[in-house]
C-alpha cells in the first residue's frame with residue numbers, strides 16, 4: 001500500500017482522517033475532523049459512515065472504489081500538476097495502475113519529469129530533441145544518468161521480470177494447479193513423457209491453441225523442453241543428409257494452424273548451430289498456410305550432416321504480429337534517435 005497524505009471528504013460530508021500510519025487490517029485510527037487519511041492511490045473511502053464508526057475497521061471494509069460523485073479528493077498528493085491523469089478525481093479507470101505501483105522515490109521523480117510533459121505517458125514525443133515545444137525542455141536538461149533513471153521510472157515496479165519462470169502457473173485452473181504444485185520439487189525425476197505432460201500443465205487452460213495435424217507416419221508432435229521454453233522443437237520426418245556447405249529442405253510431416261494474430265517462426269536450435277554449424281533459412285509460416293511445414297537447413301560446416309527421423313532439427317516460435325493498414329505519408333513522427341543507428345550510442 002502506498003502511504004500518501006490525502007484529505008478525503010466522505011459522501012455524507014464527513015471529513016475522514018487518520019493518524020500518521022499506513023492502513024492495515026483492523027487498525028485503530030483517530031477520527032477527528034482534521035486528521036489525515038492514508039489511502040492507496042485510486043481508492044476512496046466509503047460513504048455513509050460516521051466518523052466514530054471508523055474506530056476499528058478492516059481495509060477491505062473501508063477502502064473501496066466509489067463512483068466519482070460519491071467521494072471527493074480535496075487535496076491531491078504533493079508535487080502534482082492538475083492536468084496529470086492520476087489525480088483526476090473523476091477517473092475510476094485503472095489506466096494509471098502502473099504509476100501507482102512505483103516506489104515513493106520513483107513516484108516523486110516521475111512526477112517531476114512529467115511536469116514538463118503532462119499526459120504523454122512515455123510516448124516518444126517527449127524525447128524529441130528537435131522539437132521546439134517547451135514541454136521537452138526539462139527532460140533535455142537531464143544528465144545522461146538521470147535520463148536513464150527517468151526512462152526506468154516508466155517501468156512499473158511490479159512489471160514482469162526477465163527471470164520470472166513461474167508466471168504461468170498463476171493462470172492455471174485449480175485442477176492443473178494442483179497437478180503442477182506437487183511436481184515443482186521433483187520434476188527432474190519425471191520420465192520424459194511425464195515431463196512433457198508436466199510442461200503442458202503450465203500452459204493456461206484458456207490459452208490460444210496451436211493446432212497440429214500429423215500428415216505422415218513419421219511425424220511427431222512439436223514439444224517444449226522446459227516450462228519457460230519459447231520454442232516448440234520440431235522433429236525430422238525423414239532420414240537425410242545435408243552436404244558440407246550445402247542445404248536441404250527437410251520434412252516435418254506436420255501441418256499447423258497458429259492462433260489468430262500470430263505467425264510461426266522457424267528458428268535454429270542453438271546446439272546444432274554452435275556445434276554443427278547448422279543454421280535455418282526462410283522460416284516464416286503464414287497463419288493461412290495449410291501445407292506441410294518444411295525446414296530449410298544450411299550446413300555451414302566442412303562435414304556432411306546426417307539427419308535421422310525423429311531428430312529435433314529446429315524450433316517453432318509462435319509470434320504475435322500486427323498487420324497494419326499501409327498509409328503513405330510525407331513525414332514520420334520525430335524521435336530523439338532520428339536517423340542515428342549502427343552504433344550511434346557507442347559500444348560501451
Ligand SMILES: O=c1ccn([C@H]2C[C@H](O)[C@@H](COP(=O)(O)OP(=O)(O)OP(=O)(O)O)O2)c(=O)[nH]1
Nearest residue numbers: 266281282283284285286289292293294295296
Ligand atoms: O521455412 C519455411 C518457410 C515457409 N514455409 C511454408 C509456410 C509458408 O506460409 C509458405 C510460404 O512461405 P513464404 O511466404 O516465406 O514464401 P514465398 O517465397 O513468399 O512463397 P509464397 O509466394 O507461396 O508466399 O511456405 C515452410 O514450410 N518453411
